[in-house]
Structures are given as structure tokens and as C-alpha cells.
Amino acid sequence: MKTTLMIKVAAGAIGRQKMRTFLVELAMMAGIATLTVIVALTQGADKQITKRIRNFGPDAIMVHSGGGKVRGPSTAAEANLSKKDISDIRNIPGVLLATPIQTELDMPLKHGSKFSTAWVMGVEPAWQRAWHRGARKGTFISAADNEQLSKVCLIGTTTAADLFGGDDPVGSSILINNVSFKVIGILEKRGQSPVGTDFDNLVLIPYTTASRRLMNQPRYAAMVRVIVSDPARAHHIAAEIKGVLRENHHLAATEEDDFRISTAAHVARMVRMSAKTMGTFLWLVAVIAPLVGGIVLMNIMLMAVAARKREIGLRRALGARKGDIVMQFLSESIMLTVIGGFLGIGAGVGIAFYIHHLGKPISLGWQPFAAAFVFCILIGLLFGVYPARKAANLDPVQALNQ
Amino acid sequence: MIELRDITKSFHNGPTTTEVLKGINLCVEKGEFVAVMGSSGNGKTTLMNILGCMLRASGGSYRLDGADIESLDDDQLSAIRNKKIGFVFQAFNLLEGTSALDNVLLPLVYAEHYPDDAEERATGLLQSVGLGDRVHHKPSELSGGQLQRVAIARALVNEPAIILADEPTGNLDTASSEEVMNIFKRLHAEGKTIILITHDPDDAARAERTVFLRDGKIFHREEVQ
Ligand SMILES: Nc1ncnc2c1ncn2[C@@H]1O[C@H](COP(=O)(O)OP(=O)(O)OP(=O)(O)O)[C@@H](O)[C@H]1O
Ligand SMILES: [Mg+2]
Numbered sequence: 117m118k119t120t121l122m123i124k125v126a127a128g129a130i131g132r133q134k135m136r137t138f139l140v141e142l143a144m145m146a147g148i149a150t151l152t153v154i155v156a157l158t159q160g161a162d163k164q165i166t167k168r169i170r171n172f173g174p175d176a177i178m179v180h181s182g183g184g185k186v187r188g189p190s191t192a193a194e195a196n197l198s199k200k201d202i203s204d205i206r207n208i209p210g211v212l213l214a215t216p217i218q219t220e221l222d223m224p225l226k227h228g229s230k231f232s233t234a235w236v237m238g239v240e241p242a243w244q245r246a247w248h249r250g251a252r253k254g255t256f257i258s259a260a261d262n263e264q265l266s267k268v269c270l271i272g273t274t275t276a277a278d279l280f281g282g283d284d285p286v287g288s289s290i291l292i293n294n295v296s297f298k299v300i301g302i303l304e305k306r307g308q309s310p311v312g313t314d315f316d317n318l319v320l321i322p323y324t325t326a327s328r329r330l331m332n333q334p335r336y337a338a339m340v341r342v343i344v345s346d347p348a349r350a351h352h353i354a355a356e357i358k359g360v361l362r363e364n365h366h367l368a369a370t371e372e373d374d375f376r377i378s379t380a381a382h383v384a385r386m387v388r389m390s391a392k393t394m395g396t397f398l399w400l401v402a403v404i405a406p407l408v409g410g411i412v413l414m415n416i417m418l419m420a421v422a423a424r425k426r427e428i429g430l431r432r433a434l435g436a437r438k439g440d441i442v443m444q445f446l447s448e449s450i451m452l453t454v455i456g457g458f459l460g461i462g463a464g465v466g467i468a469f470y471i472h473h474l475g476k477p478i479s480l481g482w483q484p485f486a487a488a489f490v491f492c493i494l495i496g497l498l499f500g501v502y503p504a505r506k507a508a509n510l511d512p513v514q515a516l517n518q
Numbered sequence: 519m520i521e522l523r524d525i526t527k528s529f530h531n532g533p534t535t536t537e538v539l540k541g542i543n544l545c546v547e548k549g550e551f552v553a554v555m556g557s558s559g560n561g562k563t564t565l566m567n568i569l570g571c572m573l574r575a576s577g578g579s580y581r582l583d584g585a586d587i588e589s590l591d592d593d594q595l596s597a598i599r600n601k602k603i604g605f606v607f608q609a610f611n612l613l614e615g616t617s618a619l620d621n622v623l624l625p626l627v628y629a630e631h632y633p634d635d636a637e638e639r640a641t642g643l644l645q646s647v648g649l650g651d652r653v654h655h656k657p658s659e660l661s662g663g664q665l666q667r668v669a670i671a672r673a674l675v676n677e678p679a680i681i682l683a684d685e686p687t688g689n690l691d692t693a694s695s696e697e698v699m700n701i702f703k704r705l706h707a708e709g710k711t712i713i714l715i716t717h718d719p720d721d722a723a724r725a726e727r728t729v730f731l732r733d734g735k736i737f738h739r740e741e742v743q
Binding site: 122124128131132426427430431432433434435436437438439440512513516 | 567570572573592593596597599600601605607611613614615616620624625627628629672676
């Protein structure tokens with residue numbers, strides 16, 4: 117009863133001062149919408165990063181030819197991993213398999229009148245186990261294909277769509293760098309790599325065919341993918357591989373590695389690092405935007421206190437304690453920020469879906485809503501308390517005589 | 519019930535000090551109806567504010583129902599205003615955009631217990647001041663006389679023993695003044711203690727006795743004549 121009356125009177129005050137209410141709601145709405153969108157975007161990006169790292173494989177180690185900093189895959193031109201390197205890696209305890217990969221980036225593809233480019237990889241049958249990925253349609257490259265240097269290929273779904281549109285590619289032939297290959301299968305879909313390249317724009321051919329016919333690199337492999345039995349030991353095994361390769365490559369202690377080794381942990385660290393700098397900045401914006409709403413609220417509430425001195429004096433005369441006046445103005449502030457917050461969440465969700473529609477990953481859990489709600493109450497409290505205390509500390513007689 | 523001893527009040531405005539009350543001695547018994555007169559600016563409202571626990575005296579002592587008012591803290595003074603005193607102002611002081619009923623209920627928001635029958639009580643009071651058909655009207659829809667009667671209902675809702683009225687008819691025409699004064703007479707008959715500040719000798723004539731405020735002191739009728 118009493119609370120209904122208090123809410124009724126507070127809501128009346130909010131409703132009467134339409135301009136004031138409008139300004140606060142606008143500022144809060146903009147702030148909370150920004151917060152919601154940023155949370156949705158960072159969570160979406162985070163989810164995507166997690167997925168990309170999962171795509172790399174927690175039990176995998178990638179060995180790349182060529183030293184230097186982390187970058188994309190190594191190509192046949194810079195290949196320096198020998199057959200002995202590979203067999204030594206296979207002999208390290210805990211290594212389940214090590215399979216060589218010969219790579220050329222962006223090779224020209226042609227089918228009929230359609231042109232495209234894709235990464236072309238020469239692989240052995242073990243590639244399937246190494247990537248937990250096989251043919252979704254047709255067959256995979258066999259040991260026999262490798263022995264016979266067959267000109268067969270599997271293509272990714274993106275490549276298939278580029279060259280064949282909706283038609284079934286299996287059984288047709290395509291030209292890779294003007295050499296004709298028969299399509300024997302389509303690869304399972306995989307999505308994006310940790311660095312964001314499309315794992316489905318890909319052509320697989322036999323390792324031997326790639327090395328000797330297409331990429332002219334018969335002695336060395338560009339990359340080796342290693343699978344270990346225990347993901348927890350991946351880091352340890354990576355260190356052993358490093359030792360073996362340095363010895364095989366006769367590197368002096370002062371020389372840098374002429375190869376790169378990455379594990380899921382490396383990849384995660386790298387991807388997270390670039391995501392983090394962006395994330396910190398966005399979080400800053402996300403937190404500051406609603407604070408601007410708070411500053412608007414404080415100004416508007418101070419104006420309201422000045423404009424309503426008479427009412428404050430009257431309430432004091434009728435028996436309101438200072439605490440009652442503080443509560444009254446605080447609840448008005450919180451009512452304003454929470455309503456603004458709900459409007460902001462609505463606008464934010466709308467914008468987030470629009471961004472999603474434009475192709476960016478978003479993720480909307482309950483967290484942005486809880487965060488926005490708590491944030492609104494905190495802002496209402498934080499920025500409302502000063503005007504409220506100012507109202508309560510007015511001299512009742514002078515306030516009443518305004 | 520009300521006992522003022524040597525009450526003084528000065529206002530400090532920068533370097534200048536205005537001594538408004540210079541030793542007020544006044545006793546008002548329970549159920550009395552006292553009018554306070556005096557020319558403009560000589561401290562009637564200031565005295566009323568001290569009596570209403572809205573303002574602290576600069577010196578002297580004020581006992582209300584045996585309580586030593588100077589020794590009470592701000593929250594305790596608020597409670598006394600809420601429980602024991604009903605204010606009626608010259609300017610009505612109703613909340614805009616709020617119905618007559620909700621205006622009358624306002625003191626109960628700050629009462630220790632919000633009574634279950636609050637709305638019936640408020641409606642009953644509005645009826646007793648002749649506004650039974652104006653319960654849901656907003657102040658902008660009421661005349662001056664009606665506004666002041668809503669304000670009187672508000673002053674009565676928490677059943678205070680004392681009514682402090684500061685020129686309640688100052689903004690009203692003769693007919694409305696008459697209505698308001700009749701209500702005060704009735705309240706007096708019902709046993710309320712009433713202190714009425716007025717410029718109008720006719721209004722003052724309704725009170726049991728009149729005191730005059732002059733040069734910061736109280737004079738009784740005999741002393742003035
Ligand atoms: N807060 C204040 N600061 C300074 N001076 C004040 C203050 N309040 C009142 N005064 C002064 O005290 C004197 C008495 O004021 P008060 O309002 O009590 O007079 P009043 O008798 O009620 O006058 P009126 O009949 O016009 O209502 C006036 O001179 C006024 O200027
Ligand atoms: Mg006055």
C-alpha cells in the first residue's frame with residue numbers, strides 16, 4: 117500500500133518531467149545499447165576463437181619449414197623437412213603419427229568456364245587421422261594413389277561451390293595449374309583456421325603427385341603434422357621435436373631455428389593475444405558509454421532537485437526524514453536508469469542482430485542482460501546519490517519558501 | 519502542552535545579523551485556539567517554524583508535550599512533525615499532478631505504520647471538509663478554497679494534536695475564508711490545539727485568545743490596549 121503510493125508518486129514525477137526523462141533515457145539507452153552490442157560481439161568473437169582452436173586439435177603439433185615468426189602455412193618452395201626428420205619424429209615416444217604435407221597457396225583452378233584459386237596440399241592417407249577429417253562424399257586419397265602418383269583430388273565445399281555451383285563434382289575433372297585431376301571426393305566441412313582462413317577452400321592431392329609433378333619439391337616436405345597420444349604432453353613432445361630437428365639440420369647453438377613448431381597452446385596464446393588488445397579497448401568503451409548516461413542522470417537530477425525544492429520542503433514538513441528524501445530521489449534515479457537500460461538492451465539486441473546479419477559472429481547469452489541490469493542500478497546509485505543527498509540536506513524552511 | 523521560554527532567533531547573512539525573535543515566552547494549553555497577529559516581517563512565520571520543529575531556535579527552551587525539543591536530532595524532529603503537528607500554509611503546498619486523495623495520504627507515507635484504512639480515512643476527511651466529490655481531482659482542477667481544504671485534510675490525516683496554520687486565508691476570497699475558518703472552529707470544538715497566524719482581525723476573533731508579535735516579543739491583548 118505504502119510502497120504503491122510511493123511508486124505512484126515517483127512515477128508521477130518521472131512522467132511529469134518529460135524532457136528530463138527523455139534525456140536521461142536517451143543517454144542510458146545509448147550507453148546500455150553500446151554495452152550490449154560490445155558484449156555480444158566480444159562473446160561472439162571469443163566463441164569463434166575457441167572453435168578455431170578446437171579445429172587446430174589439442175593433440176596436434178604442426179612443424180613448418182622455415183624459421184622466423186608465426187605466419188601462415190609453409191609452401192613447397194621453402195620446404196626443408198627431410199624424410200629422416202619425419203622418421204625421427206615418428207620414433208619419439210608418445211607420437212602416434214607424423215604425416216608430411218606439401219603445400220602451394222592460391223593455385224589456379226579451372227573447371228569448364230569457371231576459375232578459382234585454392235590452397236593445394238599433397239597428403240598421405242594418414243592426413244585423415246591427423247586432422248580427424250575425411251571425405252564426406254566419394255573416397256579419400258589412398259596409399260596406392262601415392263605409389264602411382266595418381267592425378268586425383270578431393271576438394272573442399274567452398275572450392276566445390278566455386279567450380280561446380282550446385283553440380284556434383286565427384287567423377288569430373290578439374291585443372292590445377294593446367295594439369296588435369298579427377299575429383300574423387302569432397303572434404304568434410306571444417307570452417308576457419310585459427311588465423312581466419314577458410315579451411316574449406318582446399319584441394320587435396322596425393323603427396324607424391326604434389327612433390328614430383330606439381331610443386332617440384334621431391335626431397336623435402338613443407339610441413340609435418342604430428343599427433344600425440346596424450347595432449348597434456350604435446351608441449352613436451354614439441355620440445356623433443358625441436359631438439360631432433362636442430363640436430364638433423366646441424367644448427368649451431370647461436371643459430372636460430374630454420375623451422376617452426378606450433379601446438380594448440382601456442383595457437384591459443386597467439387589468437388587470444390590479438391583478441392585481447394581489441395577486447396580491452398572495447399570493454400573500456402562498453403564501461404564508459406553507460407557512465408556518460410550516469411553523468412547526464414546526475415545533471416538532470418540536480419536540476420530536478422533545484423526545481424522541486426518546494427516539494428522537498430513540504431515532504432520534510434509532513435515528516436519525511438533525510439533518509440526518506442534520499443530514498444525517494446535514489447529510487448527515481450534507479451527507475452530512470454533501469455527503464456533506460458531495458459530500452460538500451462532492446463536497441464542493443466536489435467543492432468547486434470543487424471551486425472550478425474552483416475556476417476559478424478555474435479553471441480547473446482544472459483550475461484549482457486544481467487550485466488546491463490546490474491550496471492543500471494549501480495549507475496543510478498552512484499550518480500543519483502549526490503543529488504539525493506543534496507535534496508535531503510536542504511534547509512526545510514528555505515526549501516518550502518522557494 | 520507547548521511551552522516557549524526566552525526563545526530567540528537570529529539569521530546570519532554574511533556579516534549582517536538579523537535578530538528576529540528576542541525572547542519569546544508563550545504557553546499554549548492542550549485544546550486551546552490561539553491567534554498570532556503582527557505586522558508583516560516581524561517574525562510570525564519564523565515563530566511558527568520553530569513551533570513546528572522546522573527550525574531550531576538560537577536560544578531559549580522549547581518544551582512540547584514534556585519533550586525538550588532542542589535536544590532532539592533531525593530524525594526525531596521529523597517524527598514529531600509527522601505525528602504531532604499538522605501544517606496549513608498560506609500557499610497550500612499541494613503536490614502538482616497528484617490527486618487530492620494521494621495528497622492527503624502523503625503524511626502517512628512517513629508515518630511509523632501505514633494504516634490499513636488509510637484510504638477510507640483520507641476519503642472521510644475530504645468528505646468532512648466538503649470535498650467528497652473531489653477525491654480524485656488534481657490540484658489544477660480545484661479552486662483556492664478547495665485546495666486549502668485539501669491541505670487541511672492532509673494536516674489532519676495522521677491525527678496530530680496540534681494544527682499550525684500560517685495565514686491560511688491569506689490567498690482566499692471572503693466566502694472561501696469563511697469556510698476555512700468554520701473548519702478551524704469545528705476542529706477546535708473537537709479538541710485540537712490550534713495556532714493560527716493571521717492578519718485578519720475577523721479571523722483572530724474566532725480564536726479564544728490573540729497574542730501579538732512586536733519587536734521580537736509576544737504581547738497579550740491587555741498589554742497592547
Ligand atoms: N532564512 C532567513 N535568513 C535571513 N532572514 C530571514 C530568514 N527568514 C526570515 N528572515 C527575516 O526575518 C524576518 C521575519 O520573517 P518572517 O517570515 O518570520 O515574518 P512574518 O511575520 O511571517 O512576515 P509576513 O507577515 O510577511 O509573513 C524578516 O525580516 C525576514 O526577512
Ligand atoms: Mg509569514
